[in-house]
Amino acid sequence: MSYDPFVLPFSIGLVIVVILILWKYFRWIFSHEKAERVKILKLIFSFKLFSVIKEIFMEVLFHRRIFKINPVLGYMHSSFAFGWFLLILGGTIESKMHNHHAFNMFYEPIFFKFFSHNIDGFPFASGFKFLMDLILLYILSGLMLAMAKRLYKKMFGMKKTTKLRLIDKLALTSLWCIFPLRLLAESFTSAQYHNGGFLTDNFGNILAKFLPVDQLEYPAWWAYSIALGVFFVMLPYSRYMHIPTEMVLIILRKAGFKTEKKYTGFSRVEVQSCSRCGICLDACQVYATTQRNKMLPAYFLQSVRFNKKGKQGLTDCLMCGRCQEVCPVGIGINAIRRVKRNELFDEKGAEFEYLEESSIKSKKADVIYFAGCMTHLTPTIKRSMVALLKKAEINFWFMDEDSSICCGRPLQVLGKEKDANILADKNRELIANSGAELLVTSCPICYKIFKEEYNLNIKVQHHTEYLNELVNIGKLKPANLNFSAVYHDPCDLGRGSGIYNQPRELLGRISRLNKSENEKEMALCCGSSLANLPAGFDDKEFMASEAAEQLCVSNPDKLITACPLCKKAFAQACNERKTSNQVDVKDIAEVLAEAVA
Amino acid sequence: MADFGYKIQEDRQINYDSNDRTLFYFLKRVEPSISLCIGCGTCSATCTAGQFTQFDLHKIMLYVRRGEKVHIANEIKKCMLCGKCSLVCPKGINTRNIIFQTRKFIHSNK
Amino acid sequence: MSKSVIVIGGGIAGMEASAYLSAMGFNVTLFEKDEKLGGHLLNWERLFPTKRLGSEVLTFLKKGMDDKIKVHTNSNITKINSENGKYFVTNDNNEIFEADALLITTGYDLFDARRKEEYGYGIYDNVITSAELETMFLSGKPIVNKQGKVPKRIGFVHCVGSRDRKVGNVYCSKVCCVTAVKQATEIREHLPECETYCFYMDLRMYGAKFEELYNEAQEKYGVTFIRGRLSEANETIDGSLLVKVEDTLVGRPLKMTVDLLVLMVGFEPSKGTKDIAKILNLSTNSNGFIEVADEHTLTNVTNLKGVFVAGTTTSPRTITNTINDARAAAAEIACYLNLYTIQSRNN
CATH class of the missing domain: 3.40.50.1860 (Rossmann fold)
Structure with missing residues (x-):
């Protein structure tokens, strides 16, 4: 057995994090009724399990949804998650093959190069050397992007990145230290024993030219272990809790859990699955209009997690659901917000x-x-x-x-x-x-x-x-009026109820329906949503003009919607002297009535 | 009490000197648009609750300004918060927020 | 050779300013987009507060227009260039005219009442605008609703398209209150049996003899004034209208059926005004009208040297004020072209 005291920070950290996390999950899951908990077991012993594993692989490791929204950001996230996963997997196999043992200490794969100086004595040994260095390079490239993102968020096509709490900053720093320290430690070792791959070996040789590598090696491994340990201890209290929790979320969601009228253990899982990646920030119209940021999901979920009442910008949200639509983790933000509004405001206030x-x-x-x-x-x-x-x-x-x-x-x-x-x-x-x-x-x-x-x-x-x-059953027979139109999806009808096709089918019969930039799931809100309280008339008018501007890029004859509030908002916005959109705003019922007349 | 055929009609007058206008100042802070009201009554005319009962938003807003609190606490409960009033207001007042905040204020100052 | 002025817009302001400028010896060319000179005055039967005929004022304005004024009707401006202090105006016949100064009198358009959907204009038959009622008066035909019935009750709605942020117009149009009072009394003259109701937010009776007209409306004509702004109108089965309004003075909601609902539509900068502002790059104010160099002292001067404005191009105003403003503009232009030393004040 290989042992050295420097593995202690890592090992202790790992034990602490595993205990803490399991304790949290245990509590959350057991806060649900037994009938619900049974669903998890049912899921595990069914074929659905494969789809769970697939989703965990695609989302938690590979971050497919972030890739779809923003490839650079996706690469960044996947380099950390997928890269680290590969590093652990590769390290485990490598160390086991080297030792010819199925069992070894859990820290051995992590500090493999320190303990094993001669690592050529097993099949594909040089291949592993190359691979492990490649993976490390992959992670380091992601790290460079993460650092760049903090400095130049525009490079990522993001208007804004999330602001960090102190504990998040500490966790972030330790996370950022882990891989450069591993590179240094392995390079120092490789410079002496030549057990590294293309990256660590060459880098080590270069460092050896002007650094006393033999003296620096041991402290570097210590530093690497400490960085890992610190990160692990911070993890349950920082945003990095999302890494393990997202897996739990995927399992529970597949098992049929949902946030409905109460703030449950599952809601906690949802809240802690937020990585604060910041994708929701750019989707929020209230933020874009007012520059107020408390209601932004990334911050809202954070304040829910740390139970900061009143600071959640609770009522300053349209509940349009755009953030939920882009959320790569698929957190039910609207449901959580509603539950929190209930908790705060559901005193009996009315006399009917x-x-x-x-x-x-x-x-x-x-x-x-x-x-x-x-x-x-x-x-x-x-x-x-x-x-x-x-x-x-x-x-x-x-x-x-x-x-x-x-x-x-x-x-x-x-x-x-x-x-x-x-x-x-x-x-x-x-x-x-x-x-x-x-x-x-x-x-x-x-x-x-x-x-x-x-x-x-x-x-x-x-x-x-x-x-x-x-119309489909022939009770109404509309004529084709042959005007060009765009259709605006009202929030509660589109995102809220999934009604996208019926209005389009109907309009297809009476008009030439143009496409517009943000359609269906990503349709902008007209601003008049009754869910938002503080947004004043100017804010609403601004949101309506922005949405109208986007809808009318194709210069349609008519802007058609299916909601009286949207209609009013757009009719006001499109008649404003200041906008160029002089478009006819109609409800779908109005145009159909004209078409059957 | 003996009825002398007359009484001092204290309650008839709005006593601007002694009335407590904290609610108005609170609302002015959280929803400044309240100051724009000219009492045109469009909100009351369109009111969904107003079809069933005496509920009069423009009057409530006046009471709030004058510090006549007695009338407000019970009246404000009748609103269904449907939002028609904010849609018709010619001054663009965020009436719904005013009602919500008034309830919140009254609730927390009980 | 005497200097020349081009006047764009042949309404009241354009006609009166042309008359004065020509009388002062300038070469005046007047452009009008329509067939006839006179603008909105052509559509108005009687004028507040005196109820004299609008045609009399038009006759007066026409008398001022001497033969030297070159009038181009049915003529729209497409382009304006300026070079060395001279303006070159192109119309839609591609003719180019030269001038030393321009006067913009393109005026206002009436608010399109369809934008106030809850009042039902363009949806319900018997919701009409104040301008349409005036056309009825002018036609001399009996006043009937869409169904051909003589109305027994008519409602006048003040401030339609004025003082309303929801349609983007926060300003008061100045003339609608007194017009409503005038029209309500005229209805009583035509149809003594017909009840008339004015729904108002504030009655702005600021002009000479306006208050007298208001008193007369109450005392002599029995017009009823209800302080409350309409929230919505609904059509009933027989085509009459159910209006919902808060009687704010009583403090209770009020329902009323009327046979005809007249919307007192306000002023908006006309399409012509907006077009010219765009062609010339004239500054407009927050209400969309042309911005003047100083609201108190330079009310006919714009941000462009040699370009002047008069009448409702700068803000809503009455006929009286428009005529005054046109004369003021003529004096301003004369000072500018003749280089009177008083001009130096403007800089």
Whole structure:
């Protein structure tokens, strides 16, 4: 057995980190009910396990999603993760082959060159030398990029990188030291015993010309071991916790875990899986508009992790979901934000007793049409819907024609779940009493809560879906109006509910639909989202003009959307004297009504 | 108390000297757009809750400015936070935030 | 040879300034994009606060236009070059005109009320603009709604497209309040049985005799004033309109059906004004109108030497003010071209 006291910092660090991490995971997983925990076992003993392993390989090691978004950044992340993994794997095989033993001490692969000066006596020995140096070079190249990123973030196509906490800075420093120190240590050794590959051997020879390598070798190995040990001890408290946690996240997610209404152990796994890579920073429109940064997911998740209440910029978020879309780890940021809003704001703040005396009476019908509060300020949409429903000879009840009860989602997105439920109960009763089989709404905000939280036993559709269906079954026969159009995906309809194809199919029949830069999953928010509280009119107007500018690059005749708030925001932005976008803003129902008229 | 046929109508007057306007100053800090209100009433006219009950945002905003707190605490609870008012406001006031912050203030100063 | 001035825009300001400049001995060329001179005045029957006929004012303006003024109607400006203090103006016939000074009187356009979707203009039949009501008056035909019925109740909505950040216009258009009062009284003259209601945020009765007109509207004509801004209008089955408004003085919401809803549309810089500003590179102010060199003292002077402005090109104003401003501009130009020493104040 090879031993030297310098392996102690590394070994102690490793033992500490393993114990700490396992303890954390144990606690988080066991905070869930047994019924849920069983899902993990089911996953492990099923074929799905292969897909888990594949995902861990592709994401945790290779960082495929970061590569897709930003290749340079992807290379940087993968060089550390994948490179280090290869280094450990290669080192393990190399050391085992050299010793002709299946078992050796866990630190031996790490400090292999120190303990084994003559390493030529096994098959592929020179090949291993070459390979191990190549991997080290791979990591070092990533390290150079990481350093450059801190200095010149523009080189990476990033407007901003994350700011670091003190412990992160310490962890970062020790991480950055590890591989250069390994290079030095191995080079010093190789200069004396010629057991290095192309990199360490040559580098060692050069160093030997002006340095006393025999005296420096031992301290260098010590330094290397200390850097590793320090990094390991820091890891559970720093952002590098994401390295092991992401694997756990992938397993739990595949097993069907989700953050819903409570902040669970799984939520903790999600929060600690954030590497603060900073990709979400450039996706955030509120940040781009206001330069406020507390709500940025990287910082928000950090403040959640360290339980800093009130500092989370909680309400200053559109909950548009763009950050979630680009997040390479796939953290459910919106769900966590909603849970946190609930924790902070869900005191009973409302008195809705007056609704008991409301005069709204259910009417028997096949279909309920619910325009939504905002649609009353865009009367063309509701008129078009009524005209279309009549044209298709649908027996419908216009539920909120005269007065309406809010669907509750505006309260819900601000964390006022209890208040929202009162409104939901009232509406649910009205819906049930009408005996309808289908609820159609013009507002994506209402749509989302009707569909996901009302637990209705009837079908819920947004008018884009329903109208497309009516056209498909021939109840509505639109003419091709042959204008050019772009379609804007409302947040709650697109990202929020995955409705991308129906509006496009419908518009394809009546217009020439152009593509625009950020479509579908990456569509910009119009700025009017009800989830954000502090954004004022100027901020909203700015966001709308930016989005309109992007949508109208192809100079379409009409800018079409499927949400009264988006419509209003764009109509205002496109008529502003200062913008050049003099485009006609319409809802999809309006253009269809024109096409069937 | 004996009724002498008259009483001093103290509660009729807005006592600007003694009224506590901390809520207004708080709102001015967290949502400065409150100062822009000219009381045109568009918010109240469009109000979803206002169709069912007496809930009057422009009046509440006036009470807030004058420091007439008694009326506010109960009234502000009737809002559904649907946001129609901020959409119609000609001055671009962030009415929804004003209501939210007022509730928060009242809740934490109970 | 006497110096020459080109006036762009043949509305009230353009006509009056041309008349004065020509009378002072300058060679004046006037361009008008439409067929006739007179601008918006052509579409207005009677004028506030006196209710005299608009055509009388037009006749007065025309009398000032002597034969020496070269008038080009149906003529749009496409290009303007300047060289050695002279301006070369090209119109859409590709004719080039030379001048020593330019006067821009391209004026305003009325706000497009469709941009206020919740009021239902362009959606509901019986929502019309103040300009359309004036056209009805001018036509001399009986006042009826789209369904051919004589209205029993008419609502006037003030501040449509003015004082409204949501449409991008924060300024007051100055003339709509008094126009609404004037039109409401005229309705009562035409249809004594018809009730008239004005929905206002503030009544801005600042001009001479405006307050008297307002008093008359209340006392003699029985116009009802309700302080509250409309949030939305809805069409009922018979085509009348249900308006929602907060009666802010009573402190309660108010519902009302009206047979005709008249939107008092405000002023915006006209397309012509915006085009000329672009062609000449004239500065515009935060409201989109042409910026003047000094709001108090140099109200006809622009950022370009030899280019002057008058009338509603710089801000909304009444006819009275427009005529005054046109004369002021003529005096300013005369000082500039004749090199009067008083000019030195401007620098």
